Amino acid sequence: MTFPVYGAETQDDKSRDYARNIVEFESELLRLDDGSKVDLSRFSYGSSASPGTYRVSIRVNNNEVAQEDVEFKVGEDNYVYPCLTPRLIQLINFNEDKLPDDVKQALASPSTCGNLEKILPSSKFDFDSNEQQLDIEVPQIYVNRIARGTVNPELWDSGIPALTLGYYANAYDSQYDSGGDYRSVYASLNAGLNIGAWYFRHNGGYNWQKDVGGEYNATNTYVQRDINAIRGRVIVGEYNTTGQLFNSIPFTGAQLASDERMLPESQRGYAPEIRGIAKTNAKVTVRQLNTIIYETTVTPGAFVINDLYPMGYGGDLEVTVQEADGSTQQYTVAYAAIAELLRPDTHRYSVTAGKVRDSGVSDEPMFYEATYRRGLTNLLTLYGGVQASENYQAYQLGLATGSLLGSVSFDATQSHSDLGGNAGKKTGQSYRVSYTKLFDETNSNITLAAYRYSTKNYMDLLTALQSRDAVRDGYDPNSIWRSKNRFTVSLNQGLPETWGNIYVSATLENYWNGNTSYNKQYQMGYSNTWKRVNYSLNVGKSKTSTGEEQTNWYVNLSFPLWDGWDTRAPYLSLRYNQDDQGSKNEQAMLSGSFGENNKYTYNLSAAHDSNGGTSTNVGAGWTGSVATVNGSYSTGKGYNSTSLGLSGAVVAHSGGVTFTPHNSDTYALIEAKDAKGAKMAGYAGTTVDSFGYALFPSLSAYQMNEVSIDPEGSSINVEFENTSQKIAPRAGAVVKVKFNTNKGTPVLITSSFAGENLPFGAEVLAEDNTSVGIVNQSGAIYARVKEDKGTLLVKWGNDVGSSCKVNYMLAPGIDESKTSYIQQFSSPCNPVQGPASPNGSRTELASVH
Template sequence: METTLPQVTQWKVAPLIIIFAILPTYAAPPVPSSPQEVAKNVEFDSSFLNIGEGNSIDLSRFANGASVFPGVYRTDIYVNDRMIGNYNLEIKSAANNTIVPCINQEILKNIAFDYEKLPSDFLTKEDKSCPNLQNALKDAVVFYDSNEQRLNITVPQIYMLRTARGSVSQEMWDSGVPALLLGYTTNVYSSESNGADYKSFYASLTAGLNLGAWYLRHNGNYNWIQDGTKKYNTTNTYLQRDIPSVRGRALIGQANTQGLLFDTVPFTGVQLASDERMLPDSLRGYAPQIRGIARSNARVTIRQSDQIIYETTVTPGEFLINDLYPTGYGGNLDVTVREADGSEQTFQVPYAAVTQLLRPGNNRYSMTAGKLRSTSLREDPALYQATWQRGLTNSLTGYGGVQASQNYYAVQLGTALGTNVGAFALDVTQARTHLGSSDSHADNAMSGQSYQVSYSKTVSATSSTISLAAYRFSTSGYMDLLTAMQTREAVNDGLSTESIWRAKNRFIVTASQGLPDNWGQIYLSSSLQNYWNQGGDSKQYQLGYNTTYKRLTWGLSVNRSYSLYGQTQNNYLLNFSLPLGNSGMTHVPQLRVDLSHNTRGRYAEQATLNGNAGEENQYSYGVSATNANQGSGTSGSVNGSWRSSIAWLNANYSQGSGYHSTSAGISGTVIGHTGGITLTPYTSDTFALVEAKGAYGAKVSSYPGVYVDRAGYAAVPYLNPYKLNEIVLDPKGIPPEVELENTSQKVAPYSGAVVKLSYGTRQGTALLINATYNHVPVAFGAEVIDSKGNHVGTVGQGGQIYARVQDEKGRLHVKWGSGPEMQCTLSYILMPRAKNAKYTALQRFNSTCESPNKSSGSKQLASSNAPDSDVNS
């Protein structure tokens, strides 16, 4: 019969108590740091246990390291120190009281074997019900760590496929359970200014239905204005499904194009596009490949700005490192190869990135077919678009795309290049628009080109960064898709082509420079936009400086803007920020002061105090006061929010010269599933649904405010798709009559999934029994089994047994050896419980454990019936 593991926090300790309490007959080796180091055939002297004459205990189970009793245990499976999943693992007994973990077919298929390298009879020579990997594969090692409930499998690298760091097998991706989702954000606003009232209500909704791997989504909002608009607006509605084999997602309905090469536009139709999140972190974005040659078993260390970002050991010969994590816009990499004889060789690899750069062999793609969807157009013209990017070499990426509609097409070709002086991207787009109606153009069409160059560079030695510099020039006949469709409608209405603005130049740059000796940082940003058929330039420049002196952070910025109509304005801002308390204090409020001035003569001073309160920062507050000239006078506001277990609530009140306003809002998500309805204060797209029946009040670690509700469920937000997310339950605070069988699980969800994680619970009355056999305490370390054959505990010091039972009365079987003289049975009868009692107390009593061949009755004496708050600690 399969048995399940009792509460993790209780029973992990028992084998440790036994092992450290037993003294070996010779000097024991150190605690093993790996499976290979486990001591073999250790002999223990049970006389040190003080168990009395005639009560010897069979300790052979512990002669070859820590052991567990046969049964089924929820276990983390690690292969070569990389987790492949969390499974129900069956443990069976073998010869000499050793244990054998049964690595079933479900576990085997998730091990990344290189099947071409495996022996031909690898999966056929062993018993399919309980394969023994150590016998089936030479030099494989299987080691069960009972303290961590972890199975460590070591497989020689020759039998394994090479996988990138952070890889999660697609077999582990979880599409989730059927669920209904409704995310909401609402706000009510009311104001009075100079005797005039204004009231409004706004609600944003995100609804979803998950069935298998198909996810239906709808986004919309309702806007109500007193004596004005009262309308529900649909943002989009679509059905999507992940296709892991192409690392992409299929979508049908209303959505937006990705905007990687062409501008983002809304559409109604179908789309197939890659999702880079399906790659492990070490293969996303761009990072250069590192190639070199090692003369021996060498250690390779890679540094960026004197910080180690990667280190590994390589075998003699040529090596390749292609799984570096991307590090922003770059900074050259310093590579050190330390040989076995202590000699070193160093070289540098340039690293600068623009968004178009990809690693060698990586691809990004998208294909869209449907209709353009825009509120600026009366009709919805056709839209066909395809884009593709591919990393060609370590420093070269090629990309291109095509976009088409009625009487319009655009073709783009480009390349991205990484060099010692930075990363560049260069592309050209050819577009042609057929205008439809006759005008001054003889060929009734306009065509042109758009040229774009972008640049990025980080100089670590001088702390200089140009994070983005992009310049685009378009000829007079060039139009992007949306501009072309607007121009066609204007021409059809009898207007000139000049009525729709056509872009000419567009320039954007962002740069920063760190100053020496912690003097702070200077930053600069600038943008420019002008048009062929509109005079003037739209320009904006911003220059700023910020630094920290002790605990005071302050900054100064200057912003200058030019409008298309020749208007110029300068804005100056000086700000200070200071925590009002010591760094070691909790809930330290933050004071911020802003002083602003512009060239139109406006001055303003604002002071704001913000902070949090509560054990989990579930309360937040803010108070601000503002004073300004030009008739604004003095004003003030106060706001607060509360993150409850089911929703997030906020409120705000402000008052100034001749006006006051009030607003309040609530947000959260409602999830409907087969077990009922679960509420959460968070809005997210990907959830874990925790099921732990009876564990009301258990906290989900690392997720503030997420607790198991009275129905036994909790919704955990913000899961990272396609990556392992660990969900840990803290049993503190759950009812004392409940124990958790497991407290930690890992899951890799699809994007948009609601994945269900079930945490087993045991409910019943906790017993603490002082058991004796032949007038002496029952043997320390003996196994305790209930009437259903479930292992429920181990005898502790002085014959004490801790067990949890569900029946009002019953028997427990105690076994410390194979012979009948090394077994006994004791009976229990629970003390009466007060009617409507909120919890079941720990019941203590003394009992005599009798031999199986004697009468089944046993004497029981209740000595205490007091609650014990430490039962579930």
């Protein structure tokens, strides 16, 4: 008996000095009495694939680069390898400056079907047929470095032509003991039409009230298209400006703006560059709040790390460089992020031209806006913008900086407004400063502190238009509120050990229109956990510009009704609140969920109010295969009310119409014929319908998403060739993902040939020469057949004597069901007359190592 040999290398064969690990199998173990054997030579270099062309996902050094048709050919010793074509060379992205001369020459004029492992012996590949994935590994020194999380734009999928409609509807009815009632219906719609790379969108809502009537209001109607080269998007129609530097303005026109989602994950948001010098081959470790967030090895000399993932708003970075000789360097890189900060050498932009679209003003002039931000260094980001209209201009310039003291941004805006009439022209300025910092030593996190001061004559665009309307109608332009000072702060303070957390937030704003006119809101709270109980104490104080002032106190407790943090355990929540006017309210609520993926939800509550008496409420929700339904009923002193809600989406495509209970902007349309009832992993109610389709929601645009299907729930007569695929959809796309299925009845046939068991591992082919099964260890045939009767070919070699045929006939009267069953019977395997298999090629896939 010979055991598999791992690591053997063909040292004496010059043409195989790129040798891979060899595994030798003892075929005598599978030998028949007549001397015939099963040919196992093609498995010597790992399991093999038949030569042919396959559609595969290509990864280079663990980075997804493309989905392409790749040809596989047979080399020496039945060794199967992928052809190295100019296209594959392009995808590998070689660093030609680092390649050896002979490799560079070979790549410059590749052969018709070259073998990468012969050309560059230190490289290797691995093909997984189950995932349809080809992994290529090339020493990092020979390829151009790309940022972590990079997805090749060639993989961004615009999807299929489709019509989408997302909806939410709610009906409300309230009856009063006095005889009155109130009824209303509201529905919002998000419609889309995708044609190639062009996406048409419409958003709107319908509102109906008894005795008032109904009205539909369109929010936005536009068409968009991505532009890969500038990592941005063009939008034409009714939309809104980005609101990055100036207040957001609804417009009818065109916009060109960058989309951060098109960047690699490690290039989004803000994170500083880390630079240093290594004396040897060193390991660089980056920690934030004592947690390792990045680790890599660098070669001797200067290094730079510029692909850290965004890490929230604070926490300085501790860098450790561990040299090969054991010595270390340690230093700190400041990190605190605000919205204006960008990574070095990155930028964001937007350009808009259109008419102001606002129902609150009568004058809707043309206006133009352009904004730009650029990261210069770790410490400095510059930004600025301009807004211009016929009677209004505004210019902004600002800078943001990050340091050990925190991140600060400062900008100034100059506005020029022509109000017409006696009001004339007004010029003013607005100054804003923002600050954020996490103090590691005290666990104090100033999430955001911002102050804005505006001079008396400063106006933003909409304020200027409203003031022009007032002047035109004969009113004082000072009747339009103009902000003077605005201050906001949000602070979180973690307490030592298990003492919990304190937060404080405040907003103060006053106006030029009156010395006593201002808004103010304060909130302060404490939260903690004791065993299974979450509890919090909160106090809030507010005063509006009309002079109304109120203080509220809140106490909240929540905990599961039994041990553990099981999501199925019902939660009991208790709340008490009181205000300074003497009003008091107590409430108890029991809520939870059950069923597969928590598809059923419920809540029961009772409350007592010092002004309104006692009230009770019961609510329930259900996520079905078509829509999500929820409803509630409540009753209290002098009233009772009922509500009913419905939400979901529908997508029309070339294969029909598919429903989903989940609203989303981007979908994967699953096609799995004959797999009715199969589920989408993680989404309640999402199953393959009777037409073979389902919708997989909530995909991340421009990033690789794994789309999985769970065969549970489908017929046992259906077999999936694979259950998981990866896609990178564009924002708003409907990407079709096809899961190939084989429908047939599973059979287990006890058989023999020439009085002996069939050889283990022999292939089983249907009459159309497709592979339908295999011979198991006991010599029985396991196969999945499509016809009620027919003939199977069992093949374990290339000569006539190494194959036989088995006739079968299924038992009648067995209906398809989701119950697992296999038809079992006995049938002899008869000698084959003529060629062992029909002419033609098959595409059987296995794993190539």
